[in-house]
Amino acid sequence: MLKESIKMALENIISNKMRSFLTMLGIIIGVGSVIALITIVSGATSTVTDQVASMGANTVTVQVQGTPLKQGLTQGDVNKIAELSNISGIAPTISGKTTVAFNGNTMDEISLQGKNDVYFENTEDVISSGRIINSIDTENKSRVALIGKDIADELYIGKNPIGQEIKIGGITYNVIGILQESDSFASADTNNSVIIPYTTAMGVVGAKYINSMTVYIADELLADTTTRQIEGVLTKAFNGDEDGYSIVNMQSILDTIESMTSILSMMLGGIASISLVVGGIGIMNMMLVSVTERTSEIGLRKALGAEPKQIQLQFLIESVVLCLIGGIIGFILGVSLAWVVANLIGTSFALTASTVVLAIGFSAIIGVVFGFMPARKASRLNPIDALRSI
Amino acid sequence: MSEKILEMKNLVKTYIMGDEEQVVLKGIDLQINRGDFLSVLGPSGSGKSTLMNIIGCLDVPTSGTYYLSGELIRDLPEAALSHIRNREIGFIFQQFQLLPRLSAQKNVELPLIYAGVPEKERQQRSAHILERVGLANKMKNRPNQLSGGQQQRVAIARALVTEPTILLADEPTGALDQQTGHQIMGLFKELYQEGKTIVMITHDADVAKNGSRIVRIVDGNLSEGVYNA
Known part of the structure; x- marks a missing residue:
């Protein structure tokens, strides 16, 4: 039918x-x-x-504006966040401007960034040659530096910069790697940058504050809770002033x-x-x-x-x-x-x-x-x- | 002793037309035995169409009793009346009522579909019956490729294929020329000889004479007993 x-x-x-x-x-x-x-x-x-998601779905980014009394986060604040549960690592960043020199040649207005091993472990293709900053460098406040391609080309004509010395802000460092060349569209121009361990930046250069950090979450499903806990620590760090920082949870953006x-x-x-x-x-x-x-x-x-x-x-x-x-x-x-x-x-x-x-x-x-x-x-x-x- | 297959007693059918109640059938008594070839003769407006609808279980009486194959036909659900029609009645219409999109054979298979007969058996039975009415070589033709007489033969085959209790024909020659009409009547007589029970409704006395028995219906009253010589 x-x-x-x-x-x-x-x-x-x-x-x-x-x-x-x-x-x-x-x-x-x-x-x-x-x-x-x-x-x-x-x-x-x-x-x-x-x-x-490729920027990291399991990350919480903290930008620090600071308050008049306290212009950034201290190592102590970072340690408090590290003690929270569900955090697999923290990559603090210190940024500033500096001068680099080698063999009497000098370059001004170079971007200086202090980072740690966690950043390099979680970020791909940072360097084109050499080695990254590892945990020993971070712990020992080693005087090692990664340099941008323009710096490598300008200061080390005809030489391999890796293993050579470089003067950053008057202090001598060992060049351990060359940063990946960035194209003109990239958000950050790494060609004119140097990266050193952030602990070195704090302990040796004398930087007082951490300007930003990326917190890596262990379990993405609990990202919201962890974000709130981080917020709690930050609010306390700035004495209740919530304008001192801004926090971005990638998962919530997604x-x-x-x-x-x-x-x-x-x-x-x-x-x-x-x-x-x-x-x-x-x-x-x-x-x-x-x-x-x-x-x-x-x-x-x-x-x-x-x-x-x-x-x-x-x-x-x-x-x-x-x-x-x-x-x-x-x-x-x-x-x-x-x-x-x-x-x-x-x-x-x-x-x-x-x-x-x-x-x-x-x-x-x-x-x-x-x-x-x-x-x-x-x-x-x-x-x-x-x-x-x- | 012939077997009685249809019996009507004091059957009345009234229609409500607006405010008026119109009595179309005024107490019909009718008995049909197996193997009868009954002609119901009557002018238009006599109630013969209503009688045919009731015999064909398309309609039910207002009062009185109607037994078909021993079953009381009354106000049953439509599906139940459908089953009775499918099993008991083989309709033959004045205008043939063939489906134009279907081949002759598919048209004949139609009532078997509703009887739930499997496809293979449907094909065999429809082919066999079309052969019987002389259309063995026209089975794949569509109605518009057939003459009027051939179309009526297809319709007769469709009525026969379920092996119903009664062949119910409504003016079967009404749409045909005289010669073709004679041929169709010839086929009816053959079927009568084979023992089929036929009820034929007509207004034409000459056509009615083909029956083994004639009843006249005038103004809702049936007069029994006019036999063909």
């Missing part, structure tokens, strides 16, 4: 090609636009979140991006689904016309022994088949459009199983919902009246 109904539905759709196509167009456009929008937005979302894009995606999908409803009304209209046209057929089928529910099922199947064909065409068009757009704007393109299920399921539901009324109308026709209308 089901097989027969599907066959009859297809025959009827084919025998009314133009009308079926025009009716389907509503569903095609509806499903196509919903699928295209959802796929494009989710592709863009995953591209953005991937980029953000969450915000994701919730924003999911709202955006739902909104766009919602707007597009209005066209689906319009398409559904088109289906209902065609089915009503079809029921009227085929009144005598319905009467005949009833006379031959068709139960009302069999008639209803037949028309319902016809409407669902119509919607499913439209849905499949719309899905293919929507996905193609999303693929083209993703390639044009350079976001990732991902087709999820849920999108397929959504498209197919949605069109089937539209078919049932908007086919129900015409199908019921057909099933309720009186066979005597129906047979008479030839």
